[in-house]
Every structure is written in C-alpha cells, then in structure tokens.
Amino acid sequence: MQVKVLSARFDIPDAHKIEVAKEHGAYATLEKVFSMQPVDVIELVKQSGLRGRGGAGFPTGLKWSFLPKNNTKPVYLAVNSDESEPATFKDRHILVLDPHAMIEGIIICCYAINSHHAYIYIRGEYTTQVKVLQAAIDEAYAAGYLGATVDGHDFPLDVTVHRGAGAYVCGEETALLESIEGRKGQPRSKPPFPAVEGLYGCPTIINNVQSIASLPYILTNGADAYKAFGTEKSPGTHLFGISGLVKKPGMYELPLGLPILDVIEHVAGGLREGRKLKGVIPGGSSTPVLTPEEAQTVTLDYESMAAHKTMFGSGGIVVLDDTVDIVKLVENLISFYHHESCGQCTPCREGLGWMLKIVKKIIGGKGTTADINLLVELCDNIEMKTVCVLSAACTMPVRSYLNKFRHEFEAYVTSDVSCQTAM
Ligand SMILES: Cc1cc2nc3c(=O)[nH]c(=O)nc-3n(C[C@H](O)[C@H](O)[C@H](O)COP(=O)(O)O)c2cc1C
Ligand code: SF4
Structure with a gap:
C-alpha cells in the first residue's frame, strides 16, 4: 500500500x-x-x-x-x-x-x-x-x-x-x-x-x-x-501519521483513497492483542471521531470524510481501542484548545474554559444530565461565532464525542438534575 x-x-x-x-x-x-x-x-x-x-x-x-x-x-x-x-x-x-x-x-x-x-x-x-x-x-x-x-x-x-x-x-x-x-x-x-x-x-x-x-x-x-495516485477528486499521495493504540504507529506515505480500516490493519499493524476498536480520529484532534461502524465505509480522501460528516484534516489518524475513556479524552482535548486560545473572542476564551469546568465536574462525579446537555448547547453557541476556527476545532470533535459516546458521559453522571447548573 x-x-x-x-x-x-x-x-x-x-x-x-x-x-x-x-x-x-x-x-x-x-x-x-x-x-x-x-x-x-x-x-x-x-x-x-x-x-x-x-x-x-x-x-x-x-x-x-x-x-x-x-x-x-x-x-x-x-x-x-x-x-x-x-x-x-x-x-x-x-x-x-x-x-x-x-x-x-x-x-x-x-x-x-x-x-x-x-x-x-x-x-x-x-x-x-x-x-x-x-x-x-x-x-x-x-x-x-x-x-x-x-x-x-x-x-x-x-x-x-x-x-x-x-x-x-x-x-x-x-x-x-x-x-x-x-x-x-x-x-x-x-x-x-x-x-x-x-x-x-x-x-x-x-x-x-x-x-x-x-x-x-x-x-x-x-x-x-x-x-495516477489517489482518487479523481483527491489525487496524489499523503504522509499519514498513524498513532494511538496500534501495533506499529508511525508515519506512512500512502495514496489517497484507501479504506481507513485496511490501513490501520495492514499498514499500522492493527490493534493490540485482545482489544476492540472503539473509534478513529481521522485527521488530527480537530476532526470529528468515527465510530467503528462508520469507519467500515470511510476511505482516506476529502470526499469520503465529508460524506461521513468529518474531515480529512492533517492526515493524523488516531486509533482508539476499548481501553480509552472518552470523557477523559474530551477533557484532555478541551484543555489543549482552551490553553491555546489567543483570547480575543469571548466565546472561545470563556466558552472553552466553561466547557472544561463542566467536563471536570462530570469526571469528578458531580455532573448531571443537564451538564451534558449544556456542553452540547455551548458547542452550538461557540462554533462559527469567532474570528478564527480554533474554537470550532474544539467544539466540532467534542460534539461528535457527545453524540456518539453519550453513554460514557452518562455513566459518570451521578444525579439526574434537569435544571441548568450554575458554574
Ligand atoms: C488553529 C489553526 C492551526 C493551524 N495550524 C496549521 C499548521 O500547523 N500547519 C498548516 O499547514 N496549516 C495550519 N492551519 C491551516 C492554515 O491556516 C492554512 O489553511 C494552511 O497553512 C494553508 O496551506 P495549504 O493550502 O497548503 O493547506 C491551521 C489553522 C488553524 C485554524
Ligand atoms: S477563536 Fe481564534 S481568534 Fe478567537 S479567541 Fe479563539 S483563537 Fe483567538
């Protein structure tokens, strides 16, 4: 390949x-x-x-x-x-x-x-x-x-x-x-x-x-x-960085258009023994996550990623197996973007910090279902309302984890308070 x-x-x-x-x-x-x-x-x-x-x-x-x-x-x-x-x-x-x-x-x-x-x-x-x-x-x-x-x-x-x-x-x-x-x-x-x-x-x-x-x-x-390499609309080759829980993480040059699961299996050596695929981040931390079912039909090109409501991004593929705690992954992700915000737009500067506090509260066992809903609402209120897309680079993937792995957030939630929580 x-x-x-x-x-x-x-x-x-x-x-x-x-x-x-x-x-x-x-x-x-x-x-x-x-x-x-x-x-x-x-x-x-x-x-x-x-x-x-x-x-x-x-x-x-x-x-x-x-x-x-x-x-x-x-x-x-x-x-x-x-x-x-x-x-x-x-x-x-x-x-x-x-x-x-x-x-x-x-x-x-x-x-x-x-x-x-x-x-x-x-x-x-x-x-x-x-x-x-x-x-x-x-x-x-x-x-x-x-x-x-x-x-x-x-x-x-x-x-x-x-x-x-x-x-x-x-x-x-x-x-x-x-x-x-x-x-x-x-x-x-x-x-x-x-x-x-x-x-x-x-x-x-x-x-x-x-x-x-x-x-x-x-x-x-x-x-x-x-x-001659790649697909009609995504021609050429790309240096893909494959990391996460695979046997052979590394940088590989591949033509565009290959099935993502074949690449994970045959180029990056597949998952570690006994592990199950939980998700794939297809193109760097800012790209929405794919579930194993979605990954079945995804190919490494711009069109296939868009059709699966994610992005090709930088070609940085991260493989998540069943040992990954999605809520902690999200905490890590928001913490990075919050730290890197340049601070000139209020929704990015304050909103990402607010989201981080909510996720920490959920991980600390003090979260509610209302907090999960509030995270979704914050994503909607921050995205595309700022000078650059750094804020969206955080909210787009976070929304995908909330949608596709909501049960993992709910598992952390101890009480079901439907009113808005004061932070
Ligand atoms: C927060 C943020 C970080 C970015 N970081 C990089 C980067 O490290 N390298 C890069 O080439 N493009 C980065 N981009 C994209 C650039 O703004 C720009 O689109 C790109 O350099 C254009 O080059 P290309 O047309 O060859 O892709 C970033 C965009 C954003 C919003
Ligand atoms: S969205 Fe971009 S410009 Fe606005 S505060 Fe965040 S990093 Fe700065």
Whole structure:
C-alpha cells in the first residue's frame, strides 16, 4: 500500500545534504520550470489537482491564481511549518529528512507567483528541524539556488526562517503573519484574505510544508503522473501519521483513497492483542471521531470524510481501542484548545474554559444530565461565532464525542438534575 513520492529520499543516508539530494534528483526540475511561463506552472499545478495539505484541502493552484492581477507590491510566500495540531507529525519528516524537496518547491512556487522572498514559519519546539533546515538553506545559497540568481536565472529569491514561540494558534494563517510581523500571534478578521492583503499589507500565499514539497514531483513528472495516485477528486499521495493504540504507529506515505480500516490493519499493524476498536480520529484532534461502524465505509480522501460528516484534516489518524475513556479524552482535548486560545473572542476564551469546568465536574462525579446537555448547547453557541476556527476545532470533535459516546458521559453522571447548573 505504501508509496514513495514525497518520501522517495527519506531512506537515503544524508539526503538532507545538498550533494546527496542532488545525486537523487533534487533541483533537477528547475531547468524545465524556468523554461515555462509562470502562468503555465500555475496551470500545471491546477491540473495536478493538488490540494492544500495543511488541513482544509483547498486547491493549491487555484489559491495561487487569487493573487491580484496588475499588482505592483511585493508578493510573499509563507510556508506553514507550525505543525502543532495534536496527532500531526508529517511535516517534521520532510523538514529533517528532505529539506531540499521543500526548498525546491519554494523556488517553483515563488517563480509561479512572482515572489522574491519566502518565509518559513517553523514551530518553535522543532529545534533539530530548524538546524537541519537552516543548514540546507545555507547550502542552497552557496550552490546558487537561492540569492541574487536562482540556478543561473535572473530571478532573485531569499528565504528567511522564522521560529514560532510555542503557540498552536500561530499555525492559523493570519496569526502566522502577525507573528512574522513581530506582533502577538492573533488571527485577523477576513476579508481581506492574505492573497490580497497579507504579510506587510502585501499579497501573500500561505502553503503547508507538504503542499510545497509535493511540487518538484508534479513539475518533473507532470499532472497525470500525480493524478495516477489517489482518487479523481483527491489525487496524489499523503504522509499519514498513524498513532494511538496500534501495533506499529508511525508515519506512512500512502495514496489517497484507501479504506481507513485496511490501513490501520495492514499498514499500522492493527490493534493490540485482545482489544476492540472503539473509534478513529481521522485527521488530527480537530476532526470529528468515527465510530467503528462508520469507519467500515470511510476511505482516506476529502470526499469520503465529508460524506461521513468529518474531515480529512492533517492526515493524523488516531486509533482508539476499548481501553480509552472518552470523557477523559474530551477533557484532555478541551484543555489543549482552551490553553491555546489567543483570547480575543469571548466565546472561545470563556466558552472553552466553561466547557472544561463542566467536563471536570462530570469526571469528578458531580455532573448531571443537564451538564451534558449544556456542553452540547455551548458547542452550538461557540462554533462559527469567532474570528478564527480554533474554537470550532474544539467544539466540532467534542460534539461528535457527545453524540456518539453519550453513554460514557452518562455513566459518570451521578444525579439526574434537569435544571441548568450554575458554574
Ligand atoms: C488553529 C489553526 C492551526 C493551524 N495550524 C496549521 C499548521 O500547523 N500547519 C498548516 O499547514 N496549516 C495550519 N492551519 C491551516 C492554515 O491556516 C492554512 O489553511 C494552511 O497553512 C494553508 O496551506 P495549504 O493550502 O497548503 O493547506 C491551521 C489553522 C488553524 C485554524
Ligand atoms: S477563536 Fe479563539 S483563537 Fe481564534 S481568534 Fe478567537 S479567541 Fe483567538
């Protein structure tokens, strides 16, 4: 089931070094790219069907085409390497095992969108990744792939690495821009969208590491070769991080469209002996959980996830077996999002804290049925009433646990008081 497109150089010793990466194809596609018109590069990426790998699955080529025409301002690329969503651990592999794939992807993207400065916003805790990445960028400058010219072409390009300081919300694209500009990482209201008014008030494209690192393969092999993987509407391959209670957790590159249960069984080794499946988180902590029955028909692509009222997200699959206490899982989940709220919207800042208090009360044996109902009501009142979707990234999965595992919350409830509880 596993394929090697993005991970083609992962097993090659020292592939993070430019001379080894080049021996195995890095930067080879630039000659072709610079012989094309930028608009044709965008068209090829559109044809490939590549969708953003940061979570939302927005078509990459289409996003690039939203840049204003007849623009006179500088254009920026910001590569989102914040990777802080719980259960998500794909980009870190690219950053450390094949940083030159991402740098080559940055060159391709910048040429297509006419940008001469790219920023890489990297999660603060990724200390090894920062070192390896910066060394690779230095090598690319020294080899003439970055700087005043790129591969001998009259196309200046600089790349700046900007380290985050440990805030999950800075992965949200506009908070990321605020942070690069030196301010507190708080999401901006949209519109204007970053493609029109982004970094320093200039048009900016924000793409995930994996989206950018997918470009060299597409430009080298063409749109049809990329579309040969995956499904019609979700083409290509993805680095899936499979964790939780399986025998072989890890990062695996797979084509999109495979049945999720087959992947859990045959790629991740299946459940531990004697255990039963309780649920599957399909794409990072913010995605609604699937019951074992639902998981029977789910395939790893954007359409199947949407049809099952969940999301493909970041490809971080978490397997839950019958030892998992769903109520404690929910406590852990809310506690993370509450802690990471930037605090500018009252429903997120106060609401998530209120939800956490209620769940703690339920776990402490002092909850009521009314408290469970109040949690559902709070989810409804918080969701989509805030500047960014961090709050929804909490309420959407919490609602799914309340709906699908209500009996586990009820098992904690000691008295059945139907009136609203004062917190
Ligand atoms: C709270 C929050 C955290 C996010 N964290 C990340 C992240 O760590 N990496 C990422 O690529 N996208 C993250 N996103 C999505 C970005 O806002 C953005 O959609 C993405 O970087 C666009 O890249 P893509 O089109 O290549 O997917 C996050 C969104 C939210 C709301
Ligand atoms: S929803 Fe939460 S994280 Fe997002 S802007 Fe509002 S307070 Fe900040």
